[in-house]
Amino acid sequence: MYLTNEEERIYDGEYGWTNQICMKILVRLGELFAATKLIPINSAHVSGISYKTLGDAPIEFLEALSATGGKVSARATLNPQGLDTEYLGKKLDEKIRRKQLNILKQFEKMGFAQSLTCTPYYIEEPSQGSHLAWAESSAVVYANSVLEAWTNREGGPSALAAAIIGKTPDYGIHKAVNRQPKASVTLEAQPQNEIEFGAIGAFLGKVLEDKIPVICGLKGSSKEDLKQLGAALASTGMANMFYLHSASMRLDKPEKITIENNDIKSSVENLSTSAKSEPELVFIGCPHCSMNEIKNVACTIGGRKVKGGKELWICTSRFVKEKARNYVGEIEQSGAHLITDTCAVVTWTEKLGIRTIMTNSAKTAYYAPTLNKAETVLAPLKECLNTALEG
Numbered sequence: 001m002y003l004t005n006e007e008e009r010i011y012d013g014e015y016g017w018t019n020q021i022c023m024k025i026l027v028r029l030g031e032l033f034a035a036t037k038l039i040p041i042n043s044a045h046v047s048g049i050s051y052k053t054l055g056d057a058p059i060e061f062l063e064a065l066s067a068t069g070g071k072v073s074a075r076a077t078l079n080p081q082g083l084d085t086e087y088l089g090k091k092l093d094e095k096i097r098r099k100q101l102n103i104l105k106q107f108e109k110m111g112f113a114q115s116l117t118c119t120p121y122y123i124e125e126p127s128q129g130s131h132l133a134w135a136e137s138s139a140v141v142y143a144n145s146v147l148e149a150w151t152n153r154e155g156g157p158s159a160l161a162a163a164i165i166g167k168t169p170d171y172g173i174h175k176a177v178n179r180q181p182k183a184s185v186t187l188e189a190q191p192q193n194e195i196e197f198g199a200i201g202a203f204l205g206k207v208l209e210d211k212i213p214v215i216c217g218l219k220g221s222s223k224e225d226l227k228q229l230g231a232a233l234a235s236t237g238m239a240n241m242f243y244l245h246s247a248s249m250r251l252d253k254p255e256k257i258t259i260e261n262n263d264i265k266s267s268v269e270n271l272s273t274s275a276k277s278e279p280e281l282v283f284i285g286c287p288h289c290s291m292n293e294i295k296n297v298a299c300t301i302g303g304r305k306v307k308g309g310k311e312l313w314i315c316t317s318r319f320v321k322e323k324a325r326n327y328v329g330e331i332e333q334s335g336a337h338l339i340t341d342t343c344a345v346v347t348w349t350e351k352l353g354i355r356t357i358m359t360n361s362a363k364t365a366y367y368a369p370t371l372n373k374a375e376t377v378l379a380p381l382k383e384c385l386n387t388a389l390e391g
């Protein structure tokens, strides 16, 4: 891989250990994927922040990186951590809190913004055609497909290294040739709500492997519905983007996939592991809610109260919560918790006695049985809220 003089000096350690180790991570990755050079990035987004998913082993490495003066050289944001400071932080034990705070402190020392969200694009939208190094799979698909930015699906360490160096290896879908669609998807039935968009994503993820699809028949869908589709697509498969069909698109011998109504219905059914619809937790906000979604939740709650013995969590970023402050009171007066910085999947729901999670997110429904040891019920927003609320 070609390195400029300055990159070589970083590689040789002239700019300190942190820069050297990060450059070595990027060069190794570039060599693995036959990249010929590094390219500058506009932003990096690091996942694996929650102590629940990170564990103890990488903490020492993070401490070493920050102690030797590592500083980000591009805009750098963080995925959700394992708890918030207001609600879950008070319910979980002190040891967990200390460990989580320490992880965050290391990132803060290196100059990462404490965004703590999987929807960093609501804080600052990357521009069309800009190169990124993002590690949250749902955000990767959204950035590539909806915002038309260019990013591979990074791992936590490679996104961190890219944030420090401000560059990423030029391979994968940073190259136009690799952004060509290879599959054409025809929908025989239109998705009726957000869970059906998620179900289509989950279905496609399994059949596509890493092929990029063009999906016919979804033009005019809301960005929130496409967010659900992309999050589920990235959960069950390795495709990092999709296109919505337009008349000017020409595909060279694409694999043809047809999705029928039955495929959508059985994908929804497969994502619900529990027949029992009495969850302890109803969770909305995977990926983290947009301003529109918060408004919709507040309107659907409509002055009702959360039933005794149930929890209703709406998860978003601090940034969106602040923007949505007109709706926060309405949501919180119902007894629901508008939680920032974390989500049901990356916090310790098991420790809170939660055995069944109802959600409108196909991604959560896919991961919760393994990551939360929970049964799942996948249902649209209105049904989720009706289950959580009186009346």
Ligand code: F3S
Pocket (backbone or CB within 6 Å): 079, 080, 118, 138, 231, 285, 286, 287, 288, 315, 342, 343, 344, 345, 346, 363, 364
């Ligand atoms: Fe975000 Fe948690 Fe879902 S990090 S994408 S809300 S699993």
